[in-house]
Amino acid sequence: MKDEALDWVSVGAADLPEGRVKTVSARTRYLCLSHFDGRWAAMDNHCPHQGGPLGEGTIERGVEGKCWIRCPWHGWDFDPITGAPPGGHADAGQTTYPVKVEGGEVFVGLTPDPPRARTVTDAIAETMVAWGIKRVFGMVGHSNLGLADAIRRRTADGEMAYVGIRHEGAAAFAASAYGKLAGRPAACLTIAGPGATNLLTGLWDAKVDRAPVLALTGQVQTQVFGPGAFQDIDLGSAFEAVSRFSQPVLSTSNHPKLAALAIKTALIERDVAHLIFPDDVQTQPSEAPALPPAGRVGGAVVKPSDADIGAALQLIGGARRPVIVMGHGAWEARDRIIALAETLGAPVLTTFKGKGLIPDDHPNAGGVLGRSGTPIASWFMNECDLQIVLGASFSNHTGIDRGKPTIQVDFERMQLGKFHPVTLPIWGEIGAFCDAVAPRVTCHPDADDQIADLATRWSMWREEKQRRLSEERGTGVHSVAVFEALARVAPPDALIAVDVGNNTYSFGRYFETRGQRVLMSGYLGSIGFALPAAMGAWAATQDIEDFAGRKVISISGDGGFGQYAMELTTAVKYRMDITHVLLHNAELGKISKEQRSGEWPVWETSLVNPSFAAFARLCGAQGSKVTKGLDVEAALAEAIAVPGPALVEIMTDPELV
Incomplete structure (x- = not known):
């Protein structure tokens, strides 16, 4: 081909030593560039045997002094000028390209790229x-x-x-x-x-x-x-x-x-x-058009039967102290559930996976049930005479009383009465249930004033949290201080990813939501979830209009953060707006507690850690360290204000959770 028909592409300075090869890129191609006996040559970089990178190979001389480029993987040889093998590799030759050196630069002559075949x-x-x-x-x-x-x-x-x-x-x-x-x-x-x-x-x-x-x-x-x-x-x-x-x-x-x-x-x-x-199928040609979802997905509303709605209305109307329990499955219907609770004057308790479905400052909010919950929720559970369970599964961590009269609503029939019989299992979408019940529901004429009870119980619990703050022993910050401060400075629409461990129990118990959305590894309970989950949440803020502009906060202990610590560099690379709150107690504290409560010796739960604040700075994020409860709020507020990755390392006492 005539020289003027070629596109001469620079592949870098002419500084490759004699007798050496290297990989260079020219447009979208990768080539093996060689320099030997005062000559320059270029060929396709991939060996036809198994794709070995010829640019990482060597120049070898045969018995007659001829030069060969040798593949580093399996030793196949190719003539640098013609691309031909010395023999024995039929149809295994390489495509070569003309090379010239001008002004201290190496140029490779390429023909126009053919149209890329659809795959x-x-x-x-x-x-x-x-x-x-x-x-x-x-x-x-x-x-x-x-x-x-x-x-x-x-x-x-x-x-x-x-x-x-x-x-x-x-x-x-x-x-x-x-x-x-x-x-x-x-x-x-x-x-x-x-x-x-x-x-x-x-x-x-x-x-x-x-x-x-x-x-x-x-x-x-x-x-x-x-x-x-x-x-x-x-x-x-x-x-x-x-x-x-x-x-x-x-x-x-x-x-x-x-x-x-x-x-x-x-x-x-x-x-x-x-x-x-x-591997070989991925690049095979295809002319098949993309297939859109039109005509392939139907509506999602499953309406409860009229008989079930009638039975539910009768049970609700006969209850003096009904409570509503919201699980994570009720997320999409949360506004309709809260409206129903307001009509009934009923407390809304949540499972831990459902934390945040109703803000804790709402008059009907009763807090979280179960191991990660508050005494408020457990008190109302004990005193109620009807449970309306929406989108929850009655797992052994939830704390829903299995002996109380119960209405359970779920769109998946296998979840109804899964672990034990319930008074009234209702198959249907939770939103459809609320829509059917709300216009017809009546309250018991002698219903207790549970909203006043809620205000009293919240006041008692907040006083108790303040008393717990006085327990600090000078060996680390109390978890109450961490989550009380975070509740004050976290934006109301923040997306919060929590990990597994003592930090999680403390978050469930002490953090009062104001509209934040909470993400957790619910049924699997996998340590290390928080930071990768925060990356997923951040991506949602970029992709989905409903989440645009929302701050992402992740919370973990030192054990959980250590599982995926290097993902902090991923957050830096993509400039993710994530604030990570790290409770550092140099221990797998939850496991230590379980060993002690089971009368086992505490064994192999201690951790050796770096300064995580310094680690964050080395990764390119903001990093700060807090050792006193009084300094937590300012450090958190400063980190949340950073429009990118930031980590707050809080030295905590493993006993104060």
């Missing part, structure tokens, strides 16, 4: 966009490069956004939190083998808490399935229990339909869907 993964990524998936958390690697490039193209067009994490477990937790918050799936991307298995804990968190997630895992080439190729494991079996839908993407698949079915399953079933992408 299988393009069809799938476009279908993801059509179904409203706006965010992917993940790690790019050798067995998902074709899929990653399809996602890259969607992000370049502004149709999707990507967060590159440091550990795949964080990607799954972030996607789980996103699903819990938004009610729509985010995706998490990994390579085959260990990258895929690292997702499992976060996917189990999503599954048991009914959060929609789409998992996208690379896989080895189809030709080496099974015999034990590098990083080849049976991903179908590995993901079988955790996913409602799990399928390989094969060359013969209907690719858009497969993607649509996976996303629909995640969305409708509120569960995990999983697609497996063999």
